[in-house]
Amino acid sequence: MPSASKAFMLSWHNANRALNTPLPAQTARHGADFSADEIISPLDERVIASASEAMEAGQTHYVDVPGIGPLREALADYLNRAGGSAYEAGNIIVTAGMQEARFLTIQKIGELFDSIGVPAVAHPGARKALGVRRRNIVSLPVDSARGYLPAIDGIAAALAEGCRLLYLESPSRLSGAAYTADEVAAISQLVGEHDAAVIWDQGLAPWIDGDYNSLAALESTPTRVAALSDGWPGMGLSSWFLGAIAAPADWIPAMQSQKQIMAICTATATQYAALEAGQIYNERRDERLAQMRRQREGALHAAAAAGLEVVAGAALNILALRAGAGGEAALAKLRESGADGAHFGAPDTVRLTISNAAAAALRDATEKETE
Amino acid sequence: MSKNNQKQEDQGTNLLYKLIGEARGYDDVIVMGRGDPDFDTPPHIVAAAEEAMIHRHAEYTPPAGLPPLREAIAERVKRVNNIDVDPATEVVVTNGGQEALFLMVLATVGPGDEMIVPEPNYNTYADSLDFAGATKVEVQTWPHEDFRADPALVRAAVTERTRALLLVSPNNPCASVISPADTRELLDIAIKRDLMILSDEIYDLFVYDDFVHTSPASLPGGKERTLTLNALSKSYSMTGWRLGWITGPADLMARVAELKAAISGGVSVISQYAGLAALTGPQEPVEMMAAAYKRRRRLVLDALDAMGMAYGLPQGGQFVFADIGFTGMDSAEVAQRMLTEQHVLAYPGSAFSKDRKDYLRMTFLQPEDKLIEGLERMKVAMQGIMAGR
Ligand SMILES: Cc1ncc(COP(=O)(O)O)c(C=O)c1O
Secondary structure (H helix, E strand, C coil): CCCHHHHHHHHHHHCCCCCCCCCCCCCCCCCCCECCCCCCCCCCHHHHHHHHHHHHCCCCCCCCCCCCHHHHHHHHHHHHHHHCCCCCHHHEEEECCHHHHHHHHHHHHHHHCCEEEEECCCCHHHHHHHHHCCCEEEEECEEHHHCCEECHHHHHHHHHCCCCEEEEECCCCCCCCCCCHHHHHHHHHHHHHCCCEEEEECCCHHHECCCCCCHHHHCCCCCCEEEEECCCCCCCCHHHCCEEEECCHHHHHHHHHHHHHHHCCCCHHHHHHHHHHHHHHHHHHHHHHHHHHHHHHHHHHHHHHCCEEECCCCECCEEEEEECCCCHHHHHHHHHHEEEHHHCCCCCEEEEECCHHHHHHHHHHHHHHHC | CHHHHHHHHHCHHHHHHHHHHHHHCCCCCEECCCCCCCCCCCHHHHHHHHHHHHHCCCCCCCCCCCHHHHHHHHHHHHHHHCCCCCCCCCEEEEEHHHHHHHHHHHHHCCCCCEEEEEECCCCHHHHHHHHHCCEEEEEECCHHHCCCCCHHHHHHHCCCCEEEEEEECCCCCCCCCCCHHHHHHHHHHHHHCCCEEEEECCCCCCECCCCCCCCHHHCCCCHHHEEEEEECCCCCCCHHHCEEEEECCHHHHHHHHHHHHHHHCCCCHHHHHHHHHHHHCCCHHHHHHHHHHHHHHHHHHHHHHHHCCEECCCCECCEEEEECHHHCCCHHHHHHHHHHHHCEECEEHHHCCCCCCCEEEEECCCCHHHHHHHHHHHHHHHHHHHCCC
16 A cells, blocks of 8 residues: 655755755865865775874774863864864764764754854755755855855845744855955954854865955854864865764764764764875865865966856855856856855856866867867 | 753653763773774775775765665664665665654654653654654563553554654664564554555664564565665664665655755765775674674673663673663662762663653773673662662
8 A cells, every 4th residue: 555654754854955065075086076065085094004003903892972171172172273272072072074063063952043154055965954854044144256155245134034043155156256254244243243153154264275265263152153174185084974063062962962863973083084085184285285285276377268257256165167268168068077156056167177088078068169 | 042952851762861961981891881883994994995085085976875875784684684775765874873864854854742651761763853853652562571562552652643653673782683573563554544654674683582683664565555664873882983874765855855854964975985895894793802802792791680670681683781770769860879889881762761760871882801891880879879878
């Protein structure tokens, strides 16, 4: 007998467009896949050795829900150095990847507010996490000339209309554009005036070429900002699923309880690997950025030659493109190997994860174009 | 904010974490509390993870899991549980049984729906139902019936709003195993009243005496309405790897996969390769551990008998749920005194159900000498309590 109960749940879920938003892959599927959230990077032998040692020493059991102590400490320290915040270990929850960090913050901090302001263009994971349990969403208008970041006056309008929780990405997960120091100061002031709160995704901050401006830095002990982090990107851990939330102490218990309910803790191998990756992260940071800069330059040239317009961005690891004059065919071709901007809310764009192969693919698109 | 936090604070899980925290402070503590096997993960599984760290650390994984692991899971549920699933569309790999549990609840109930839950039960189900906005409808089970979930009581609990029935067998905390006949009858109720079944089989490799575990999804008419959960945490001593799964009919599993992507994306490829090695490698370590739990169970039951304590016979699983009503004290207080005075950790029944303040849950997850010592200390604590000290 067919089940009406099941059919009801299926139709309920099927009609949930937010929940069904497609997500970019975490890691590239193969060498010609430029759609992933993270680049493929080599894994240092010391990271492997450290994780192996921990496993062999019997770190194969449950650990604390918010993460192992030394890792929470290392993440707090790292975020403070990079973004000028003042977190302590107790402010950190280690998550099983960035999507879990999105889900926990959006759902649990979201419970404290009537609505949540989400940029009209954002990582599809935000909308997907919102789809699990419906929340009132206020769409924040974005400025396509500013890399699709929400415009400050749009944020002001949403706050003035009563929205008290914002979800913001800086750098943008589509374009890599980041708010300037002045813009961050303006957001901070608006948020303060309205006694509002912010979930601030700064996961791509390590890829910024130059100084990074974190909203979390503007309060000595941030009381209104939960920052999301990818941990140490570019260290070869993208398939290990590491993420982190840094939040005011009074927001931690509810998220920690939810983390217990949905996962108990994050895999220990991932946590011990991340601990080591954090320790050696700075050794080759400049070199990594220089390499990304070179690869990006190559991609920019090729894009221009293909009649593609580059969306203004600051993070070195991604590049969002639009069709310029005569660039439609090239863009259509790139849509097959890049991430479709439609899933982020910007249908006329494609996002590429930067690598030498991505630059080559762009050149390839140009050649096909001129044939 | 404060209202919400308060609610979380009241829940059983937080009570347990408070006890775990205190237990850490005692060098000589004997933990019979948390369901974390004392054995470390078998070395061949660790070795496979190390191999994956070297050669597969950057591999892409779909949110539903790596195809070879899904195939190994399909093979496992066929071999152990007699459930037929298509690895491509009917298996989703999860961050442990816990994430599987949360996903099963989200996939089957929404706001205003009811789920029938035999009580006492693993407390995360109540928390997950809360998150989903659904209602837990309790059907009580008792030690004098060895915590049998009586199908007649289940039938009587079904309402217009009931969407699903939860079956955790072998059970946590009360260690009952649902008999084949009861499983059939419960499935018949589900078919007749059009319910989905959530079957948590995380302890299915630990079944004692002549008891038999039956997967509802293996019975005619079962699979199409049943989501079945399992994990490597308990059976392979892999709690830290966070590796579990759900199997079920393709239509429901497509929804489960979407929910999985929404709450956490995929599962670490390193843990997945460890899981693949566990399922496809030598099974002797699992058999050795299962045999140890069997011996320890006997030892614990003998000690409880000697103390004259009542309990439901653990037919499966890794626990015994004992009646401490004779103390006249709330189990939270008894557990606290056992821990503070004797440095032995057992879990209070009140953490599992508000109606089970007169029970303690003890695990078999310590070496035999420690279990003997722990039970001895428990006896001293109980004597102290009874003497009004
Ligand atoms: C009945 C039951 N289901 C699921 C779980 C979750 O286990 P894990 O997430 O460690 O695999 C547990 C853990 O204690 C349990 O007892």
